[in-house]
Amino acid sequence: AGKAEGKGQYRFFDPAQSNILKTRTQLRQRLLEAIDKRQFVLHYQPRVDTRTGELLSMEALLRWEHPQLGMIRPDEFIPLAESSGLIVPIGAIVIDQACAQLAAWRAHGAVPVPVSINVSPKQFLRGSVQRELEDALARHAVPAGLLEVEITESAMMGDQAEILAELAAIRALGVKLHVDDFGTGYSSLSQLQRMKMDVLKVDRSFTAELGRSREGTVFFQAIVSMAHALGMEVVAEGVENEEQLQILRALKCNEVQGYFVARPLPAAGIAPLLEQRYLFKEALAA
Numbered sequence: 001a002g003k004a005e006g007k008g009q010y011r012f013f014d015p016a017q018s019n020i021l022k023t024r025t026q027l028r029q030r031l032l033e034a035i036d037k038r039q040f041v042l043h044y045q046p047r048v049d050t051r052t053g054e055l056l057s058m059e060a061l062l063r064w065e066h067p068q069l070g071m072i073r074p075d076e077f078i079p080l081a082e083s084s085g086l087i088v089p090i091g092a093i094v095i096d097q098a099c100a101q102l103a104a105w106r107a108h109g110a111v112p113v114p115v116s117i118n119v120s121p122k123q124f125l126r127g128s129v130q131r132e133l134e135d136a137l138a139r140h141a142v143p144a145g146l147l148e149v150e151i152t153e154s155a156m157m158g159d160q161a162e163i164l165a166e167l168a169a170i171r172a173l174g175v176k177l178h179v180d181d182f183g184t185g186y187s188s189l190s191q192l193q194r195m196k197m198d199v200l201k202v203d204r205s206f207t208a209e210l211g212r213s214r215e216g217t218v219f220f221q222a223i224v225s226m227a228h229a230l231g232m233e234v235v236a237e238g239v240e241n242e243e244q245l246q247i248l249r250a251l252k253c254n255e256v257q258g259y260f261v262a263r264p265l266p267a268a269g270i271a272p273l274l275e276q277r278y279l280f281k282e283a284l285a286a
């Protein structure tokens, strides 16, 4: 199960094929087992400089490797993990694995780039994220500048005091903050600036509109210029073709992430990219 299907392609568990994870109690029980038996792995998806293709950072994306069911996507289990509170221990595993991997790359002489991890609002409400990050960085002797935290726009809505305080504490560690899936929630850019977010990741639904409609491109352009005016960098998520890349280059969007550049890969697949460093010279020459 979960075997590679060609370069960077993995076969994921298909929920339509089985209702084995359908009931809450079943899924919760299996998640508890997964925590206990360490069935979680991180894959890493490169983010590159839009102009040069230089590898600048990568996003850690959680996968559940079930011995019978195969590889399970986060969308299949994160919602229940959040509503049941299991996201707290799972989130701690993610933080620890990301730091362990950064330490391993450093130990093997690779010059690592920062890894960004996705953090759920439920983790913030527990108030333990800052301490977990600090502890994991110390445990693995990794500098804080190699870690970044992504929080979805919708999770930051409502100015919840606990979340704001914890974000500030995380930033004080030297960890950069990214707004994930920007454009799908209702935050204002000025609110994000007040919260001192460093990077805006524009949701892939907006990237998909590039080149399709004039409005789509104008909308993206407006986000880029406002974010830049407010001192934030912009990442386009879900870049799937060269046309989108060329438009993003013209819009001066700083970084791109998506299948056109690279799929999420297991750690072993990232090691050669750390050496190669530039991911799309071919596309540039084209």
Ligand code: C2E
Residues within 6 Å of the ligand: 045, 060, 061, 062, 073, 074, 075, 078, 087, 091, 094, 117, 118, 119, 120, 150, 180, 181, 204, 237, 238, 239, 240, 257, 258, 259, 260, 264
């Ligand atoms: P996200 O943080 O917005 O991550 C980007 C998602 O888009 C990933 O899906 C990635 O594989 C996918 N993607 C990247 N490039 C492309 C592309 O060009 N086209 C398309 N169609 N998709 C692309 P994935 O890995 O299935 O993760 C889904 C979501 O699960 C993530 O969305 C994130 O919200 C959540 N997630 C992943 N890992 C974690 C984690 O460790 N903790 C928490 N709390 N949530 C996580």
Ligand code: MG
Residues within 6 Å of the ligand: 059, 118, 150, 180
């Ligand atoms: Mg993310």
Ligand code: MG
Residues within 6 Å of the ligand: 180, 181, 201, 203, 237
């Ligand atoms: Mg996203």
Ligand code: MG
Residues within 6 Å of the ligand: 181
């Ligand atoms: Mg998302």
